[in-house]
Amino acid sequence: MLSRRRLLTAAGTATAALLGSPLLLPERAARAQAAPALPLTLLNASGNGTAYAYITATDTAGRLGFVGADGVFHALPNPSSVLTPVPDYAIPLGPSGGSGVSLVLTGYLTGGRVWFSIGDKIRFFANPGPPGGAPGLVEPGFTSADPNWSTHWSFCEFTYNAANLYANISYVDLVASPISMRSTGAAGDQSVSPLPPGAPEAIASGLAAQHAADGAPWDQLVVRDTSGALLRVLAPTHSPASFGTYFAPYVDAVWSHFQNTPLTVDTQNPAFGAFTGTVSGDVLTFAGLDTHGVPFTKPGTNDIFSCASGPLYNSGGDARGAVAARLSAALNRGTLLLDGGGQQPSGVGPAQYYQNAITNHYARLVHANAGVGYAFPYDDVGPTGTPPVDGHLQDPAPTSWTITLGGTSGGGGSGGASTTSAYTTIPASSFSSRNGTQTENCQDTGGGLDVGWIHAGCWLGYRRIDFGGTTPRQFIARVASGAAAGVSGGIELRLDGPTGTKVAEIDVGDTGGWQSWRTVPINLTGAATGVHDVYLTFIGSASDFVNLHWFTFSAT
Template identity: 45%
Template sequence: MLSRRAFLGVSAGLSFAAVTAHALPATAAPATFSLALVNQSGSGSVYAYVTGFAPDGRLVLLNSAGQPYYPSSPSSTLTPLPVDCAIPVDGRRVTVPRMYGARVYFVTDAKLDFFLNPGPALVHPSFLNTSDPNFNRNWSFAEFTFNDAQLFANISYVDFVGLPLSLSLQTTSSGTQSVSGLPSGSADALASALTAQGGAWPQLIQKGSDGRVLRVMAAHHKADQFAGYLDGYIDQVWQKYAGTTLTVDPQNGTGPFTGRVSNGVLTFNNGETFAKPTTADVWSCDSGPFAIAAGASDARKAIIPRLAAALNRTTLLANANQPTGENPANFYQNAQTNHYARVVHSKLPDNRGYAFPYDDVTPGPDFSGSVFAGDPATLTVTVHATHA
């Protein structure tokens, strides 16, 4: 299985770390692939934006004609992007060169405003800053990295659920892969479920100027509202493993690693230690004991995802053999759990899509919502309707 974090690199300020290993193809991938853009949203005007980093590290976008555009560094911050990079989503195809940490943004009924900071650095649309001109627009994105080994693309709900997308990857000789994504109207369904859940969960809902649900955020974007939410569960986990051995399989041919809690610290037999995390650490998967510092060992990089995943799914208390002994039917069954992830997965027809950063940790089934191949021909991204 492939890892979203390992392949996407430095996209949009997110930090990524290897989760799992995968044998790469022996032959090099082609120099380009075809990106097909399909509008099934019911909106008459939909635009796409393709942005990422070229192999030499330069910022690159495709312009409105589908040609690579390498912005120059501006003299001041928040300089409007000087080139039109809005590609109409009307069944057309564009040719995509090698790039990493890339995104394909989609927006309905308007264009997005992108800005440049000195560097150049691209200022991406924000769903957190209410003064951002894109805040009240209906947009979403898919992620991909395309290097000399393969194309890796995925649908992510790590940040929010909004405009629904689906993926299909046609290859030259290795078949077709697809991810159905969330169906039309899923933001409404998710908002309804979280409203019924009560507590802080309804605060994840963002509505547009028309009063309709625009998007639903992941819980880590409102972490202050969930302070202490998982404390009881985490305390029980730490108490259990003070007297029971926790086994973590890194699933890469090394290990397994065993650990016990002593004096409030979870210590593994390879010397890696973990303080008790907070709810915010669990939601984000990259703060407190789950932050991956420079020089972190491969063992630590393997243990963190499996601990974070089991805590998001609230299975760590019941299962001391992670993730080998996991049963997906037991995910999210605790009263205090990641209900955002629970409901997202309940709405996914194929149960595939990242609802938190380490959602690709698995005992076997693929939950990650990714497609990948060393011989990509055409990646089709289809935009569906926000409201059913």
């Protein structure tokens, strides 16, 4: 079965809350409540005429089951033998091009997943539960012996209860077909579309190149069908080939370094505070930290990838668990030996992640190509104030939820087929995908929201921008900055991906304040005609250096 790092609780918060970083609901959540009926639209924009959806979850009575095409929850019966096929609860989506089905979820559900498959149906099985207990659901697995191995499948996760709708896209287990989401309700119109076209293949190619560079079995994470078409890219925890002692040289260097240098880990929870330790006798000991009998000895490669075994096992919502999570993140990202690495997690910023030759290259490539979305179990750990990297929607009183397989959730039947003219004013907050950043109320003319908390490594994506038949002459951005003296950065305009063709760059420094707005034009240095996904990528300072209100293009 798949790991459930992002398993959602009945309280409507993610397991990140156990680490002292709870996901907070808007203030209006106290006055609004999610109704026990939620309109859900499932769209097919995969490019394949045969696609199916499945909804698995647990109801308020604690029963595991499926939601059918009628929106009704069907509890899973307790079978008499293991691996008993589950009744067919597939929801056919119809041909590609944005077609799909609409239904109404007629009750609260927790720990849910919306699965999609292309071409073939997913085969689910049930195992008998203990006497008086609930049956177990056997989901698609990660070995070639699994009956769904050659099926093209993907999923997103959700909880829907009186507190809120919380839905997210995660790459902790795999990268597969793009899934996008949109919701409306008390929190406004929200969208998550973190996987740009071509990202899965780019990640697969990057893993093949990494294997050629270091000999580790990164290439074995790529699963293709007999025709060579990409089915999925597995996370290292599901690798069919062992990574052996891949992390050992890096761990040895880290343990050696902190024999004479203190390592401080801030739990980012006021109840626990920070702990400082050093290595003695191959044990990393933090003064005053109860390790529950499991010391921080040198972790193995599998311990680091899983963030859940050996010395990195997580003991739950306590101080040891918070320290283990932050050590896990630092080891996956290779940040412990960098300047500032002795202060975790805030001593090293996102722009410095994955720079060591020995690192989690799957996570590196996910964040380089797929934008937001967890790439390992504690990818939520980061410097205080850094926006989360997960791709999620959260609304205390949702009125609609749309999920699209293979495209942007545009509502209706468009499936993301509509375009936006490059010559209109495009709000920065209208992004369809992002890496880092947050939005805030804007004091500029026109009001609305601006995008802030921008530093090197962040990016914003905008779907289907139409430049017409002639390349515009200028890219124009509305910016503000209250950055400190000497802090500056650049806004790169790229086409069709965060690392796509660069056609312009605007350099930004202090404008006199974070709400002191200035319109900055720059000539394009590359061609842009027709329809493209547009990406604004940010380079330069690891500290916040710019706010962005809107942008547009000019033909003159």
